[in-house]
Amino acid sequence: MDFKLTEEHLMIRDAARDFAKTELLPGVIERDEKQEFPKELIKKMGDLGFLGMMASPEYGGGGMDTISYVLAMEELSKIDASASVMVSVNNSLVCWGLDTFGNEEQKKKYLSKLTTGEKLGAFCLSEPEAGSDATSQRTTAIDKGDHYILNGTKNWITNGSSGDYFLVIAQTDKEKKHKGINAFIVEKGWDGFEIGPKEQKLGIRGSDTHSLNFNDVKVPKENRIGEDGFGFKFAMKTLSGGRIGIAAQALGIAAGAYELAKDYSKQRKAFGTEICNHQAIAFKLADMHTQITAARHLVMKAAWDKDQGENYDLSGAMAKLHASKTAMDVTIEAVQVHGGNGYVKEYHVERLMRDAKITQIYEGTSEIQKIVISRSILKD
Numbered sequence: 001m002d003f004k005l006t007e008e009h010l011m012i013r014d015a016a017r018d019f020a021k022t023e024l025l026p027g028v029i030e031r032d033e034k035q036e037f038p039k040e041l042i043k044k045m046g047d048l049g050f051l052g053m054m055a056s057p058e059y060g061g062g063g064m065d066t067i068s069y070v071l072a073m074e075e076l077s078k079i080d081a082s083a084s085v086m087v088s089v090n091n092s093l094v095c096w097g098l099d100t101f102g103n104e105e106q107k108k109k110y111l112s113k114l115t116t117g118e119k120l121g122a123f124c125l126s127e128p129e130a131g132s133d134a135t136s137q138r139t140t141a142i143d144k145g146d147h148y149i150l151n152g153t154k155n156w157i158t159n160g161s162s163g164d165y166f167l168v169i170a171q172t173d174k175e176k177k178h179k180g181i182n183a184f185i186v187e188k189g190w191d192g193f194e195i196g197p198k199e200q201k202l203g204i205r206g207s208d209t210h211s212l213n214f215n216d217v218k219v220p221k222e223n224r225i226g227e228d229g230f231g232f233k234f235a236m237k238t239l240s241g242g243r244i245g246i247a248a249q250a251l252g253i254a255a256g257a258y259e260l261a262k263d264y265s266k267q268r269k270a271f272g273t274e275i276c277n278h279q280a281i282a283f284k285l286a287d288m289h290t291q292i293t294a295a296r297h298l299v300m301k302a303a304w305d306k307d308q309g310e311n312y313d314l315s316g317a318m319a320k321l322h323a324s325k326t327a328m329d330v331t332i333e334a335v336q337v338h339g340g341n342g343y344v345k346e347y348h349v350e351r352l353m354r355d356a357k358i359t360q361i362y363e364g365t366s367e368i369q370k371i372v373i374s375r376s377i378l379k380d
Protein backbone atom coordinates (compact mmCIF):
# COMPACT_ATOMS: atom_id res chain seq x y z
CA MET A 1 0.00 0.00 0.00
CA ASP A 2 1.34 3.42 -0.98
CA PHE A 3 -0.35 6.66 0.08
CA LYS A 4 2.15 8.84 -1.81
CA LEU A 5 1.14 10.76 -4.91
CA THR A 6 3.44 10.57 -7.94
CA GLU A 7 5.34 13.60 -9.29
CA GLU A 8 2.84 13.77 -12.14
CA HIS A 9 -0.12 13.75 -9.75
CA LEU A 10 1.46 16.55 -7.73
CA MET A 11 2.01 18.61 -10.89
CA ILE A 12 -1.63 18.24 -11.92
CA ARG A 13 -2.82 19.13 -8.42
CA ASP A 14 -0.59 22.21 -8.34
CA ALA A 15 -1.67 23.32 -11.82
CA ALA A 16 -5.34 23.10 -10.78
CA ARG A 17 -4.57 24.90 -7.50
CA ASP A 18 -2.81 27.74 -9.34
CA PHE A 19 -5.58 28.05 -11.88
CA ALA A 20 -8.23 28.17 -9.16
CA LYS A 21 -6.38 30.88 -7.22
CA THR A 22 -5.36 33.08 -10.13
CA GLU A 23 -8.31 32.63 -12.50
CA LEU A 24 -11.36 31.37 -10.60
CA LEU A 25 -11.04 33.33 -7.36
CA PRO A 26 -11.26 36.85 -8.87
CA GLY A 27 -14.94 37.40 -9.60
CA VAL A 28 -16.26 34.26 -7.90
CA ILE A 29 -18.48 36.29 -5.53
CA GLU A 30 -19.91 38.40 -8.38
CA ARG A 31 -20.57 35.33 -10.54
CA ASP A 32 -22.45 33.75 -7.63
CA GLU A 33 -24.45 36.93 -7.03
CA LYS A 34 -25.40 37.43 -10.68
CA GLN A 35 -25.75 33.71 -11.52
CA GLU A 36 -23.22 34.36 -14.25
CA PHE A 37 -21.81 31.53 -16.35
CA PRO A 38 -17.99 31.87 -16.64
CA LYS A 39 -17.72 31.33 -20.40
CA GLU A 40 -14.16 32.65 -20.76
CA LEU A 41 -12.93 30.59 -17.81
CA ILE A 42 -14.41 27.41 -19.25
CA LYS A 43 -12.56 28.15 -22.48
CA LYS A 44 -9.31 28.58 -20.53
CA MET A 45 -9.91 25.31 -18.66
CA GLY A 46 -10.38 23.60 -22.02
CA ASP A 47 -7.06 25.05 -23.27
CA LEU A 48 -5.33 23.75 -20.13
CA GLY A 49 -6.78 20.27 -20.57
CA PHE A 50 -9.18 20.25 -17.60
CA LEU A 51 -12.23 19.34 -19.69
CA GLY A 52 -11.18 15.99 -21.11
CA MET A 53 -8.70 14.78 -18.53
CA MET A 54 -9.41 11.02 -18.67
CA ALA A 55 -10.39 10.77 -22.34
CA SER A 56 -8.20 9.05 -24.93
CA PRO A 57 -5.42 11.23 -26.36
CA GLU A 58 -6.38 10.24 -29.92
CA TYR A 59 -9.59 12.24 -29.41
CA GLY A 60 -7.86 15.18 -27.77
CA GLY A 61 -8.12 13.88 -24.19
CA GLY A 62 -5.42 13.93 -21.54
CA GLY A 63 -5.32 10.14 -21.09
CA MET A 64 -4.95 10.68 -17.33
CA ASP A 65 -6.09 8.44 -14.52
CA THR A 66 -9.02 9.06 -12.19
CA ILE A 67 -6.67 10.02 -9.33
CA SER A 68 -5.45 12.98 -11.43
CA TYR A 69 -9.03 13.95 -12.15
CA VAL A 70 -10.15 13.92 -8.49
CA LEU A 71 -7.07 15.91 -7.47
CA ALA A 72 -7.99 18.60 -10.00
CA MET A 73 -11.66 18.49 -8.96
CA GLU A 74 -10.75 19.00 -5.30
CA GLU A 75 -8.58 22.03 -6.05
CA LEU A 76 -11.07 23.72 -8.39
CA SER A 77 -13.92 23.08 -5.95
CA LYS A 78 -12.06 24.69 -3.03
CA ILE A 79 -12.54 27.99 -4.82
CA ASP A 80 -15.46 27.66 -7.25
CA ALA A 81 -17.86 24.73 -7.17
CA SER A 82 -19.90 26.25 -10.02
CA ALA A 83 -16.94 25.92 -12.35
CA SER A 84 -16.09 22.47 -11.04
CA VAL A 85 -19.56 21.03 -11.66
CA MET A 86 -19.21 21.93 -15.34
CA VAL A 87 -15.79 20.28 -15.36
CA SER A 88 -17.29 17.23 -13.69
CA VAL A 89 -20.24 16.85 -16.07
CA ASN A 90 -18.06 17.33 -19.15
CA ASN A 91 -15.33 14.94 -17.96
CA SER A 92 -16.96 12.11 -16.13
CA LEU A 93 -20.43 11.97 -17.64
CA VAL A 94 -20.12 13.21 -21.21
CA CYS A 95 -16.49 12.55 -22.29
CA TRP A 96 -16.12 9.34 -20.30
CA GLY A 97 -19.50 8.06 -21.50
CA LEU A 98 -18.65 8.72 -25.15
CA ASP A 99 -15.08 7.49 -24.89
CA THR A 100 -16.15 4.23 -23.23
CA PHE A 101 -19.38 3.44 -25.08
CA GLY A 102 -19.46 5.61 -28.22
CA ASN A 103 -18.46 4.29 -31.65
CA GLU A 104 -15.56 5.54 -33.75
CA GLU A 105 -17.65 8.05 -35.76
CA GLN A 106 -19.28 9.48 -32.63
CA LYS A 107 -15.90 9.89 -30.95
CA LYS A 108 -14.40 11.61 -34.00
CA LYS A 109 -17.36 13.90 -34.50
CA TYR A 110 -18.25 14.77 -30.91
CA LEU A 111 -15.68 13.63 -28.35
CA SER A 112 -12.72 15.35 -30.00
CA LYS A 113 -14.47 18.72 -29.65
CA LEU A 114 -15.63 18.12 -26.08
CA THR A 115 -12.18 17.20 -24.74
CA THR A 116 -10.66 20.49 -25.88
CA GLY A 117 -13.41 22.79 -24.68
CA GLU A 118 -14.35 23.78 -28.24
CA LYS A 119 -17.78 22.41 -27.30
CA LEU A 120 -19.38 21.75 -23.92
CA GLY A 121 -21.44 18.71 -23.00
CA ALA A 122 -24.55 18.08 -20.89
CA PHE A 123 -26.05 14.87 -19.49
CA CYS A 124 -29.85 14.69 -19.57
CA LEU A 125 -31.42 11.96 -17.45
CA SER A 126 -33.66 13.70 -14.87
CA GLU A 127 -37.24 14.59 -15.64
CA PRO A 128 -40.08 16.23 -13.69
CA GLU A 129 -41.33 12.70 -12.80
CA ALA A 130 -38.04 10.81 -12.96
CA GLY A 131 -35.27 11.87 -10.58
CA SER A 132 -34.13 9.18 -8.15
CA ASP A 133 -36.40 6.77 -9.99
CA ALA A 134 -34.64 7.11 -13.32
CA THR A 135 -36.51 4.13 -14.79
CA SER A 136 -39.71 6.24 -15.01
CA GLN A 137 -38.61 7.99 -18.20
CA ARG A 138 -41.46 9.86 -19.91
CA THR A 139 -39.30 11.26 -22.69
CA THR A 140 -39.87 9.09 -25.74
CA ALA A 141 -37.83 8.38 -28.85
CA ILE A 142 -39.86 6.64 -31.53
CA ASP A 143 -37.98 4.56 -34.10
CA LYS A 144 -38.72 5.83 -37.61
CA GLY A 145 -36.24 3.73 -39.55
CA ASP A 146 -33.16 5.87 -40.14
CA HIS A 147 -33.98 8.28 -37.30
CA TYR A 148 -35.84 8.64 -34.01
CA ILE A 149 -38.41 11.29 -33.08
CA LEU A 150 -37.70 12.64 -29.62
CA ASN A 151 -40.37 14.18 -27.37
CA GLY A 152 -40.33 15.14 -23.69
CA THR A 153 -38.88 17.32 -20.97
CA LYS A 154 -35.65 17.07 -18.99
CA ASN A 155 -35.22 18.92 -15.71
CA TRP A 156 -32.34 20.62 -13.88
CA ILE A 157 -29.79 20.09 -16.64
CA THR A 158 -26.30 21.41 -15.84
CA ASN A 159 -24.76 23.28 -18.83
CA GLY A 160 -28.37 23.51 -20.02
CA SER A 161 -27.92 26.68 -22.08
CA SER A 162 -24.14 26.72 -22.41
CA GLY A 163 -23.89 23.13 -23.62
CA ASP A 164 -23.50 22.25 -27.30
CA TYR A 165 -23.87 18.45 -27.23
CA PHE A 166 -26.49 16.77 -25.04
CA LEU A 167 -26.56 13.11 -24.07
CA VAL A 168 -30.30 12.47 -23.76
CA ILE A 169 -31.84 9.37 -22.20
CA ALA A 170 -35.26 8.37 -23.54
CA GLN A 171 -37.76 5.52 -23.59
CA THR A 172 -37.89 3.81 -26.98
CA ASP A 173 -40.01 0.80 -25.99
CA LYS A 174 -42.29 1.19 -22.98
CA GLU A 175 -43.14 -2.52 -22.85
CA LYS A 176 -39.51 -3.41 -22.21
CA LYS A 177 -39.32 -0.99 -19.24
CA HIS A 178 -35.70 -0.11 -18.41
CA LYS A 179 -34.45 -2.44 -21.14
CA GLY A 180 -36.34 -0.27 -23.63
CA ILE A 181 -34.34 2.89 -22.81
CA ASN A 182 -31.71 4.42 -25.12
CA ALA A 183 -29.16 7.24 -24.97
CA PHE A 184 -28.75 9.72 -27.82
CA ILE A 185 -26.40 12.52 -28.79
CA VAL A 186 -28.45 15.62 -29.54
CA GLU A 187 -27.05 18.89 -30.83
CA LYS A 188 -28.11 22.34 -29.68
CA GLY A 189 -30.08 24.16 -32.35
CA TRP A 190 -31.81 21.14 -33.85
CA ASP A 191 -35.44 21.84 -34.81
CA GLY A 192 -37.81 21.34 -31.87
CA PHE A 193 -35.08 21.54 -29.19
CA GLU A 194 -35.97 24.32 -26.75
CA ILE A 195 -34.05 25.51 -23.70
CA GLY A 196 -36.23 26.56 -20.76
CA PRO A 197 -35.53 29.45 -18.35
CA LYS A 198 -32.54 29.36 -16.00
CA GLU A 199 -33.26 27.94 -12.53
CA GLN A 200 -32.77 30.39 -9.62
CA LYS A 201 -30.62 28.39 -7.21
CA LEU A 202 -29.42 28.28 -3.60
CA GLY A 203 -25.87 27.34 -4.56
CA ILE A 204 -23.54 26.62 -7.50
CA ARG A 205 -25.17 29.71 -8.91
CA GLY A 206 -22.50 30.28 -11.54
CA SER A 207 -23.47 27.06 -13.30
CA ASP A 208 -26.42 27.22 -15.66
CA THR A 209 -29.22 24.82 -14.82
CA HIS A 210 -32.19 24.62 -17.20
CA SER A 211 -35.10 22.45 -18.18
CA LEU A 212 -35.03 21.29 -21.79
CA ASN A 213 -37.96 20.54 -24.09
CA PHE A 214 -37.87 18.24 -27.07
CA ASN A 215 -40.74 18.65 -29.51
CA ASP A 216 -40.52 16.19 -32.40
CA VAL A 217 -36.74 16.47 -32.57
CA LYS A 218 -35.32 14.31 -35.38
CA VAL A 219 -32.32 12.36 -34.10
CA PRO A 220 -30.32 10.34 -36.69
CA LYS A 221 -30.00 6.67 -35.83
CA GLU A 222 -26.19 6.93 -35.88
CA ASN A 223 -26.51 9.18 -32.80
CA ARG A 224 -27.76 6.35 -30.58
CA ILE A 225 -25.07 5.22 -28.13
CA GLY A 226 -24.51 1.46 -28.07
CA GLU A 227 -26.87 -1.36 -28.97
CA ASP A 228 -30.65 -0.90 -28.88
CA GLY A 229 -31.79 -0.90 -25.22
CA PHE A 230 -28.38 0.02 -23.77
CA GLY A 231 -29.47 3.46 -22.51
CA PHE A 232 -30.30 2.65 -18.89
CA LYS A 233 -27.10 0.69 -18.39
CA PHE A 234 -25.22 3.54 -20.06
CA ALA A 235 -26.72 6.05 -17.61
CA MET A 236 -26.04 3.89 -14.53
CA LYS A 237 -22.44 3.07 -15.51
CA THR A 238 -21.69 6.68 -16.34
CA LEU A 239 -23.23 7.99 -13.12
CA SER A 240 -21.32 5.45 -11.06
CA GLY A 241 -18.05 7.09 -12.20
CA GLY A 242 -19.58 10.56 -12.09
CA ARG A 243 -20.20 10.10 -8.39
CA ILE A 244 -16.47 9.93 -7.77
CA GLY A 245 -16.13 13.37 -9.37
CA ILE A 246 -18.96 14.80 -7.25
CA ALA A 247 -17.40 13.22 -4.14
CA ALA A 248 -14.18 15.06 -5.05
CA GLN A 249 -16.18 18.25 -5.52
CA ALA A 250 -17.70 17.85 -2.04
CA LEU A 251 -14.25 17.15 -0.61
CA GLY A 252 -12.92 20.34 -2.23
CA ILE A 253 -15.78 22.46 -0.87
CA ALA A 254 -15.08 21.10 2.63
CA ALA A 255 -11.31 21.53 2.34
CA GLY A 256 -11.70 25.08 1.01
CA ALA A 257 -13.94 26.06 3.92
CA TYR A 258 -11.61 24.39 6.44
CA GLU A 259 -8.55 26.24 5.13
CA LEU A 260 -10.38 29.57 5.35
CA ALA A 261 -11.58 28.79 8.89
CA LYS A 262 -8.13 27.72 10.05
CA ASP A 263 -6.46 30.89 8.68
CA TYR A 264 -9.16 33.10 10.14
CA SER A 265 -8.89 31.48 13.58
CA LYS A 266 -5.19 32.33 13.70
CA GLN A 267 -5.86 36.02 12.99
CA ARG A 268 -9.09 36.87 14.76
CA LYS A 269 -8.70 37.79 18.40
CA ALA A 270 -11.29 37.50 21.19
CA PHE A 271 -10.70 37.76 24.94
CA GLY A 272 -7.08 38.78 24.35
CA THR A 273 -5.99 35.84 22.23
CA GLU A 274 -6.38 34.38 18.73
CA ILE A 275 -9.62 32.39 18.66
CA CYS A 276 -7.75 29.17 17.70
CA ASN A 277 -6.40 29.24 21.25
CA HIS A 278 -9.93 28.67 22.57
CA GLN A 279 -10.35 24.93 22.78
CA ALA A 280 -13.92 25.09 21.43
CA ILE A 281 -12.56 26.50 18.16
CA ALA A 282 -9.45 24.27 18.07
CA PHE A 283 -11.65 21.19 18.51
CA LYS A 284 -13.88 22.29 15.64
CA LEU A 285 -10.78 22.46 13.45
CA ALA A 286 -9.67 19.03 14.69
CA ASP A 287 -13.07 17.54 13.80
CA MET A 288 -13.06 19.20 10.37
CA HIS A 289 -9.56 17.99 9.56
CA THR A 290 -10.38 14.42 10.64
CA GLN A 291 -13.60 14.27 8.64
CA ILE A 292 -11.91 15.76 5.54
CA THR A 293 -9.01 13.31 5.75
CA ALA A 294 -11.43 10.37 5.96
CA ALA A 295 -13.37 11.77 2.98
CA ARG A 296 -10.15 12.18 0.99
CA HIS A 297 -9.19 8.56 1.64
CA LEU A 298 -12.61 7.36 0.45
CA VAL A 299 -12.43 9.51 -2.67
CA MET A 300 -8.92 8.30 -3.49
CA LYS A 301 -9.88 4.67 -2.89
CA ALA A 302 -12.85 4.95 -5.27
CA ALA A 303 -10.65 6.62 -7.91
CA TRP A 304 -7.99 3.96 -7.40
CA ASP A 305 -10.57 1.17 -7.77
CA LYS A 306 -11.67 2.68 -11.09
CA ASP A 307 -8.08 3.00 -12.32
CA GLN A 308 -7.33 -0.62 -11.34
CA GLY A 309 -10.34 -1.94 -13.23
CA GLU A 310 -12.01 -2.98 -9.97
CA ASN A 311 -15.73 -2.53 -9.36
CA TYR A 312 -16.24 1.01 -7.98
CA ASP A 313 -20.01 1.10 -7.43
CA LEU A 314 -19.66 0.60 -3.68
CA SER A 315 -16.54 2.68 -3.09
CA GLY A 316 -17.88 5.51 -5.26
CA ALA A 317 -21.21 5.56 -3.40
CA MET A 318 -19.46 5.55 -0.01
CA ALA A 319 -17.11 8.34 -1.12
CA LYS A 320 -20.01 10.50 -2.29
CA LEU A 321 -22.15 9.81 0.79
CA HIS A 322 -19.37 10.63 3.23
CA ALA A 323 -17.74 13.51 1.33
CA SER A 324 -21.07 15.30 0.80
CA LYS A 325 -21.95 15.01 4.50
CA THR A 326 -18.46 16.28 5.29
CA ALA A 327 -19.03 19.23 2.97
CA MET A 328 -22.23 20.13 4.82
CA ASP A 329 -20.80 19.64 8.33
CA VAL A 330 -17.52 21.44 7.67
CA THR A 331 -18.99 24.44 5.85
CA ILE A 332 -21.54 25.02 8.63
CA GLU A 333 -18.72 24.96 11.20
CA ALA A 334 -16.52 27.19 9.02
CA VAL A 335 -19.26 29.84 9.06
CA GLN A 336 -19.43 29.47 12.87
CA VAL A 337 -15.65 29.92 13.24
CA HIS A 338 -15.94 33.16 11.22
CA GLY A 339 -18.71 34.49 13.51
CA GLY A 340 -20.54 37.47 11.95
CA ASN A 341 -18.01 37.64 9.14
CA GLY A 342 -19.00 34.12 8.17
CA TYR A 343 -22.44 35.42 7.30
CA VAL A 344 -21.26 37.98 4.75
CA LYS A 345 -20.19 37.28 1.21
CA GLU A 346 -16.62 38.59 1.14
CA TYR A 347 -15.37 35.81 3.44
CA HIS A 348 -16.49 33.08 1.00
CA VAL A 349 -17.63 30.51 3.59
CA GLU A 350 -21.35 31.33 3.31
CA ARG A 351 -21.12 30.57 -0.44
CA LEU A 352 -19.32 27.31 0.20
CA MET A 353 -22.05 26.37 2.70
CA ARG A 354 -24.74 27.01 0.07
CA ASP A 355 -22.73 25.16 -2.59
CA ALA A 356 -22.21 22.13 -0.33
CA LYS A 357 -25.90 21.15 -0.23
CA ILE A 358 -26.16 20.14 -3.88
CA THR A 359 -23.54 17.42 -3.42
CA GLN A 360 -26.09 15.52 -1.29
CA ILE A 361 -28.66 15.75 -4.09
CA TYR A 362 -27.32 15.39 -7.64
CA GLU A 363 -25.90 12.26 -9.27
CA GLY A 364 -27.90 10.27 -6.72
CA THR A 365 -29.14 11.67 -3.40
CA SER A 366 -27.58 10.50 -0.14
CA GLU A 367 -30.56 8.19 0.36
CA ILE A 368 -29.90 6.61 -3.04
CA GLN A 369 -26.20 6.15 -2.14
CA LYS A 370 -27.34 4.30 1.00
CA ILE A 371 -29.50 2.04 -1.16
CA VAL A 372 -26.47 1.27 -3.37
CA ILE A 373 -24.25 0.65 -0.34
CA SER A 374 -26.73 -1.46 1.61
CA ARG A 375 -27.58 -3.62 -1.43
CA SER A 376 -23.90 -4.18 -2.03
CA ILE A 377 -23.00 -5.15 1.55
CA LEU A 378 -26.07 -7.34 2.02
CA LYS A 379 -25.77 -9.35 -1.17
CA ASP A 380 -23.33 -11.90 0.29
Ligand SMILES: Cc1cc2nc3c(=O)[nH]c(=O)nc-3n(C[C@H](O)[C@H](O)[C@H](O)COP(=O)(O)OP(=O)(O)OC[C@H]3O[C@@H](n4cnc5c(N)ncnc54)[C@H](O)[C@@H]3O)c2cc1C
Pocket residue numbers: 089122123124125126128130131132133155156157158159201204209358361362363364365366367368
Ligand atom coordinates in the same frame (compact mmCIF):
# COMPACT_ATOMS: atom_id res chain seq x y z
C1 LIG B 1 -28.40 22.14 -9.47
C2 LIG B 1 -28.81 20.81 -10.05
C3 LIG B 1 -28.12 20.30 -11.13
C4 LIG B 1 -28.51 19.07 -11.69
N1 LIG B 1 -27.88 18.61 -12.82
C5 LIG B 1 -28.40 17.52 -13.46
C6 LIG B 1 -27.89 17.13 -14.75
O1 LIG B 1 -26.95 17.75 -15.30
N2 LIG B 1 -28.46 16.06 -15.36
C7 LIG B 1 -29.48 15.36 -14.80
O2 LIG B 1 -29.96 14.40 -15.42
N3 LIG B 1 -29.99 15.71 -13.58
C8 LIG B 1 -29.47 16.77 -12.92
N4 LIG B 1 -30.00 17.15 -11.69
C9 LIG B 1 -31.11 16.39 -11.11
C10 LIG B 1 -30.73 15.57 -9.89
O3 LIG B 1 -29.88 14.51 -10.26
C11 LIG B 1 -32.01 15.12 -9.19
O4 LIG B 1 -32.58 16.27 -8.61
C12 LIG B 1 -31.75 14.05 -8.15
O5 LIG B 1 -31.38 12.84 -8.76
C13 LIG B 1 -32.97 13.79 -7.25
O6 LIG B 1 -34.11 13.59 -7.99
P1 LIG B 1 -35.47 14.41 -7.64
O7 LIG B 1 -35.08 15.85 -7.55
O8 LIG B 1 -36.51 14.04 -8.60
O9 LIG B 1 -35.84 13.95 -6.19
P2 LIG B 1 -36.81 12.73 -5.82
O10 LIG B 1 -36.38 11.51 -6.55
O11 LIG B 1 -38.21 13.18 -5.95
O12 LIG B 1 -36.48 12.54 -4.27
C14 LIG B 1 -37.05 13.34 -3.25
C15 LIG B 1 -36.55 12.80 -1.91
O13 LIG B 1 -36.99 11.44 -1.74
C16 LIG B 1 -35.87 10.60 -1.52
N5 LIG B 1 -36.11 9.29 -2.15
C17 LIG B 1 -36.53 9.03 -3.41
N6 LIG B 1 -36.62 7.71 -3.62
C18 LIG B 1 -36.23 7.11 -2.46
C19 LIG B 1 -36.09 5.74 -2.04
N7 LIG B 1 -36.34 4.72 -2.87
N8 LIG B 1 -35.67 5.50 -0.78
C20 LIG B 1 -35.38 6.52 0.07
N9 LIG B 1 -35.49 7.84 -0.28
C21 LIG B 1 -35.91 8.11 -1.52
C22 LIG B 1 -34.69 11.32 -2.16
O14 LIG B 1 -33.45 10.88 -1.62
C23 LIG B 1 -35.02 12.76 -1.82
O15 LIG B 1 -34.61 13.04 -0.50
C24 LIG B 1 -29.58 18.34 -11.10
C25 LIG B 1 -30.25 18.87 -9.99
C26 LIG B 1 -29.90 20.08 -9.47
C27 LIG B 1 -30.68 20.64 -8.31
